[in-house]
Amino acid sequence: xxxxxxxxxxxxxxxxxxxxxxxxxxxxxxxxxxxxxxxxxxxxxxxxxxxxxxxxxxxxxxxxxxxxxxxxxxxxxxxxxxxxxxxxxxxxxxxxxxxxxxxxxxxxxxxxxxxxxxxxxxxxxxxxxxxxxxxxxxxxxxxxxxxxxxxxxxxxxxxxxxxxxxxxxxxxxxxxxxxxxxxxxxxxxxxxxxxxxxxxxxxxxxxxxxxxxxxxxxxxxxxxxxxxxxxxxxxxxxxxxxxxxxxxxxxxxxxxxxxxxxxxxxxxxxxxxxxxxxxxxxxxxxxxxxxxxxxxxxxxxxxxxxxxxxxxxxxxxxxxxxxxxxxxxxxxxxxxxxxxxxxxxxxxxxxxxxxxxxxxxxxxxxxxxxxxxxxxxxxxxxxxxxxxxx
Amino acid sequence: xxxxxxxxxxxxxxxxxxxxxxxxxxxxxxxxxxxxxxxxxxxxxxxxxxxxxxxxxxxxxxxxxxxxxxxxxxxxxxxxxxxxxxxxxxxxxxxxxxxxxxxxxxxxxxxxxxxxxxxxxxxxxxxxxxxxxxxxxxxxxxxxxxxxxxxxxxxxxxxxxxxxxxxxxxxxxxxxxxxxxxxxxxxxxxxxxxxxxxxxxxxxxxxxxxxxxxxxxxxxxxxxxxxxxxxxxxxxxxxxxxxxxxxxxxxxxxxxxxxxxxxxxxxxxxxxxxxxxxxxxxxxxxxxxxxxxxxxxxxxxxxxxxxxxxxxxxxxxxxxxxxxxxxxxxxxxxxxxxxxxxxxxxxx
Numbered sequence: 001x002x003x004x005x006x007x008x009x010x011x012x013x014x015x016x017x018x019x020x021x022x023x024x025x026x027x028x029x030x031x032x033x034x035x036x037x038x039x040x041x042x043x044x045x046x047x048x049x050x051x052x053x054x055x056x057x058x059x060x061x062x063x064x065x066x067x068x069x070x071x072x073x074x075x076x077x078x079x080x081x082x083x084x085x086x087x088x089x090x091x092x093x094x095x096x097x098x099x100x101x102x103x104x105x106x107x108x109x110x111x112x113x114x115x116x117x118x119x120x121x122x123x124x125x126x127x128x129x130x131x132x133x134x135x136x137x138x139x140x141x142x143x144x145x146x147x148x149x150x151x152x153x154x155x156x157x158x159x160x161x162x163x164x165x166x167x168x169x170x171x172x173x174x175x176x177x178x179x180x181x182x183x184x185x186x187x188x189x190x191x192x193x194x195x196x197x198x199x200x201x202x203x204x205x206x207x208x209x210x211x212x213x214x215x216x217x218x219x220x221x222x223x224x225x226x227x228x229x230x231x232x233x234x235x236x237x238x239x240x241x242x243x244x245x246x247x248x249x250x251x252x253x254x255x256x257x258x259x260x261x262x263x264x265x266x267x268x269x270x271x272x273x274x275x276x277x278x279x280x281x282x283x284x285x286x287x288x289x290x291x292x293x294x295x296x297x298x299x300x301x302x303x304x305x306x307x308x309x310x311x312x313x314x315x316x317x318x319x320x321x322x323x324x325x326x327x328x329x330x331x332x333x334x335x336x337x338x339x340x341x342x343x344x345x346x347x348x349x350x351x352x353x354x355x356x357x358x359x360x361x362x363x364x365x366x367x368x369x370x371x372x373x374x375x376x377x378x379x380x381x382x383x384x385x386x387x388x389x390x
Numbered sequence: 391x392x393x394x395x396x397x398x399x400x401x402x403x404x405x406x407x408x409x410x411x412x413x414x415x416x417x418x419x420x421x422x423x424x425x426x427x428x429x430x431x432x433x434x435x436x437x438x439x440x441x442x443x444x445x446x447x448x449x450x451x452x453x454x455x456x457x458x459x460x461x462x463x464x465x466x467x468x469x470x471x472x473x474x475x476x477x478x479x480x481x482x483x484x485x486x487x488x489x490x491x492x493x494x495x496x497x498x499x500x501x502x503x504x505x506x507x508x509x510x511x512x513x514x515x516x517x518x519x520x521x522x523x524x525x526x527x528x529x530x531x532x533x534x535x536x537x538x539x540x541x542x543x544x545x546x547x548x549x550x551x552x553x554x555x556x557x558x559x560x561x562x563x564x565x566x567x568x569x570x571x572x573x574x575x576x577x578x579x580x581x582x583x584x585x586x587x588x589x590x591x592x593x594x595x596x597x598x599x600x601x602x603x604x605x606x607x608x609x610x611x612x613x614x615x616x617x618x619x620x621x622x623x624x625x626x627x628x629x630x631x632x633x634x635x636x637x638x639x640x641x642x643x644x645x646x647x648x649x650x651x652x653x654x655x656x657x658x659x660x661x662x663x664x665x666x667x668x669x670x671x672x673x674x675x676x677x678x679x680x681x682x683x684x685x686x687x688x689x690x691x692x693x694x695x696x697x698x699x700x701x702x703x704x705x706x707x708x709x710x711x712x713x714x715x716x717x718x719x720x721x722x723x724x725x726x727x728x729x730x731x732x733x734x735x736x737x738x
Binding site for chain 2: 077081086107111112126174175178179180
């Protein structure tokens with residue numbers, strides 16, 4: 001009797017196991033590394049939510065040509081070692097692509113994804129991830145940091161009315177993320193005819209920036225670029241206001257979002273924010289679906305970028321699946337075949353090329369005005385090959 | 391029949407590392423196990439195993455300095471970085487082979503460690519800890535700013551080693567290189583501690599005034615200790631860099647130094663095997679914790695979020711509890727276990 005039950009149980013278990021195996025075989029496996037509880041979680045959460053929401057939306061519609069996307073989120077809490085461990089697990093599970101997050105882990109994984117031939121879409125927009133000799137399997141969906149900095153400089157120069165050269169300074173933390181765009185940015189600033197008056201270091205965890213702001217004041221900088229995160233930007237803006245600086249700030253993509261008002265108050269007024277995606281509720285065609293999915297619950301701009309990042313990947317999966325090449329190299333080729341992809345105005349159109357993974361060369365420039373972000377202009381730069389990787 | 395107690399009849403016998411046939415067989419089996427183990431592990435665990443081996447070298451290094459010579463160092467992370475960058479520069483930028491890069495990494499880091507070890511003549515304890523902490527910050531600053539050599543914020547992509555046509559591209563093949571180097575370096579350290587130099591280190595640690603009166607040159611042995619310790623760090627860093635195939639400054643911050651210090655405290659100060667235990671413990675613990683969290687997540691999703699957030703706290707708590715209940719480290723516990731079985735069942 002007992003033996004019989006065990007036997008039946010075993011048969012049922014086997015059947016279930018097989019059924020599960022069959023069900024997953026048709027699925028498309030994708031990895032997702034997110035920071036939900038680590039130091040960058042305040043922006044990591046909305047970004048990850050954007051990715052997952054779009055995946056759920058596609059699965060709800062029947063998936064990619066009838067195949068569901070199997071993408072479990074892993075919270076690596078901004079710990080590189082955890083990210084690498086999890087990535088090794090993904091490789092074993094034969095994922096066809098990975099949605100990643102931060103600079104440190106994306107860079108640490110660059111060599112591996114190239115070797116394992118797994119396309120990796122990150123939220124780290126360092127220009128050197130576009131260096132095809134080093135990072136042939138890396139992708140992202142926003143213009144790189146340096147390009148955005150160049151766009152900011154161009155916007156300022158175009159609106160500069162005085163005869164003398166505008167003076168510009170650079171404020172950034174002493175970490176790879178902060179330093180990466182400086183070299184290319186300075187070269188372009190010189191080319192445009194800026195006078196570079198110097199660099200200031202403000203750490204990501206800074207709680208005051210008085211000495212740096214005093215130095216900026218004595219240098220008489222007309223403009224200053226801020227490359228940090230939103231909290232460090234708030235510190236800089238507040239201290240600058242306190243000391244009565246006339247400097248106009250323009251801020252890198254991760255250093256400004258809707259939260260800046262909460263942190264900096266009216267000190268944020270007049271600052272320029274560089275962005276790559278539309279704000280929630282902006283009047284663009286793609287926003288309708290986001291509003292529907294999020295049930296009109298406000299999300300910040302990082303959510304939109306996560307959403308678009310998954311949108312682009314799904315497009316590539318569709319192409320790869322049609323060709324019957326649902327594997328790493330197949331998805332890479334599919335991504336590289338994407339031309340002028342319309343995200344419904346959520347970002348500028350996206351194009352990937354086998355020799356150039358820069359999605360586009362455009363940056364949106366917003367001005368912070370009394371609790372509102374006002375779109376001033378979308379700057380489009382030429383796709384110069386000598387800028388690739390710099 | 392084997393009798394209880396030591397029955398050695400010659401000095402050669404007394405100086406053997408593996409003293410009984412039983413231990414020889416055990417060590418042989420253990421080595422065989424290490425050779426087979428990677429074939430039984432999945433990719434993620436193989437990677438962890440690889441990191442454990444590399445960390446063992448680094449931990450032995452800092453144990454030579456801190457555990458055996460009594461010089462606290464908070465700069466191990468940066469010294470790992472010096473090794474990684476040296477090997478990266480030699481292999482990626484100069485185009486020489488891995489087999490040149492790794493020893494060179496050891497030598498360069500040893501020199502670098504000796505420079506930062508010079509204050510050890512005058513400074514002791516906490517003062518020295520702060521001086522080595524300074525080395526951590528200085529080196530980190532150099533990593534990120536000396537662009538011509540370190541690649542600055544861009545980092546350096548480096549190749550895996552190769553012999554002729556064959557490249558050790560997979561983690562599995564690379565594991566065997568690391569295993570061989572680890573075994574050699576641990577053997578060397580074990581032997582070193584039985585030589586005149588090793589005894590001098592311990593004399594300096596236990597009572598530096600007495601040591602000096604006995605004719606031990608403090609300056610020489612402290613500096614030597616810094617050199618050897620940094621050599622180990624350099625090799626470990628180089629192996630780590632090649633395992634990851636990419637080196638950036640973010641990988642060698644103060645956190646790494648603290649983890650290495652924790653390794654030898656948990657493993658056992660002044661014990662080679664303790665360093666290895668510590669490396670195993672510190673590398674495995676985060677993984678164990680995340681596996682536990684995953685299980686909790688499946689059964690009790692409501693507290694999962696809390697559990698993930700608490701992971702760091704639990705990590706700290708385990709270490710504190712460890713220090714309270716096992717202050718002499720895992721090496722001491724290992725000794726007790728061995729003693730128990732040696733005398734079993736007559737433990738009197």
